[in-house]
Amino acid sequence: MKKIVISAVNIVEAGTLAILKDCLAYLSKLAEKEDIEIIAVVHKKALADFPNITYIETTWPKKRWINRLWYEYVSLKKVSKEIGSVFLWFSLHDTSPSVIANRRAVYCHNSYSFYRWKFHDLIFAPKIALFAMFTKYIYQTNIHKNDYLVVQQNWFREAMSRIFKINKNRIIVAPAHFNKAITDTAANTKDSDSSDTYQFLFPASPNSHKNFEVICKAAELLEKRHLFKPFKIVLTVSGAENKYASWLYKNWHQIQPIDFRGFVKKEELKELYQQSNCLIYPSKVESWGLPISEFSAYNKPMLLADLPYAKETAAGSIKTAFFNPENAEELAMLMENLIKGEEKDLKAVPLLKIAEPIANNWNELFTILMRD
Structure with missing residues (x-):
């Protein structure tokens, strides 16, 4: 034996x-x-x-x-x-x-x-x-x-x-x-483009390497531009979880489009995936990046950190753009184009053949x- x-x-x-x-x-x-x-x-x-x-x-x-x-x-x-x-x-x-x-x-x-x-x-x-x-x-x-x-x-x-x-x-x-339940839901989900408000989503735990601040800075830049179409950014932190979350909330809670939603359960996350127009994933380090896999099943736009983990996880997705996770201006530009209905920055990510x-x-x- x-x-x-x-x-x-x-x-x-x-x-x-x-x-x-x-x-x-x-x-x-x-x-x-x-x-x-x-x-x-x-x-x-x-x-x-x-x-x-x-x-x-x-x-x-x-x-x-x-x-x-x-x-x-x-x-x-x-x-x-x-x-x-x-x-x-x-x-x-x-x-x-x-x-x-x-x-x-x-x-x-x-x-x-x-x-x-x-x-x-x-x-x-x-x-x-x-x-x-x-x-x-x-x-x-x-x-x-x-x-x-x-x-x-x-x-x-x-x-x-x-x-x-x-x-x-x-x-x-x-x-x-x-999560197979999430991808099964995605297969039967209609596009979420009917709302007047363009919704971005970043579901992650409140850890500093997740890099929430680049999204907050981009939102601040966009708010000053007074875009014709309203937008919203849902973040799964409330500001009360730890020092990092508190710092985020203190510095950017006044930015109107940012929704400090807090922790969400799986069922609510599925709903957010369905409701949202675009996933943003700016994390600076991951062993995978599970929300990228889950959200890509919806065939909606994704804006991802220009890092090896994100490129590999997003392989096979059809509407994706990568940005420097240190550059809020670059992210704001990509977000603005999507809010305006322009998807010129998005491309398909080829499948990776692994030896x-x-x-x-x-x-x-x-x-x-x-x-x-």
Whole structure:
């Protein structure tokens, strides 16, 4: 019987938790059919509880970074010895732990090492600035002991291969899967152009790297131009979430077209996708950029940061323009043209052919990870 260990002690929320749940859901079903044993090292079993899986719970590593590092590089070696005869050890959260296993792999989804942080990140989000400074070194520890790295996009594969001198044949591209309910809704949605008000949307969490301020500055520029047709910008921050959100609200709440809507649930997000004429996505760093995938299914205009992640996520979209995420004037110009009904800046983004190894689902991924 082959043993597969999934380690995810630092995963407790958001996209990484969704990945953990999807992974364990697949392995739970696989264990019903195959002669394999699945062991999951997690923060809490209740976060991703599935049958046919043995859980090792530990909350201690999440309390402090030094705890996490000690657990990854010291404690897990003892754990791997106690488990014994591990065929595959798959770390789902960037670090490559010191373990004893026949085969090792790590899921690399933290792209902060490619983020050019600024002074205001130290004020509003010091953790993100620290991630940007030290993620490279966290990745570097034990990275060459992995048989495979798993990433979500091809640009990430290229970057990891270049920085750490790893053969691209050992880096598997596993594209993210977006909300099918939203895309099903999109297929049956009529155009939202009937309203007199042109509506832009940026759905994101209130983190400084999301770069809400470039939209706010563009809105300020447009308001001064007294455009003939009214416009509105829906932002999914309220101003009360954290220091960054408070700063945004304090500086731009007086700009009439900006709607500081706050957090929205999935159903409300679907409604916003249907109601909005254009998605703006100015984030400076992402491992994917899920709203781009979801909104592109509506075949409506998108204005995206001119960065590798956005170009790859938007592949196949038909009405897209890219802008410098540091240039509010450029964004304002693109927005003004759309408000006026001009789509001359929009172009189709060609599909990207990604070289092997590539995995489009968990079955394909574990087939690669487990093959002899």
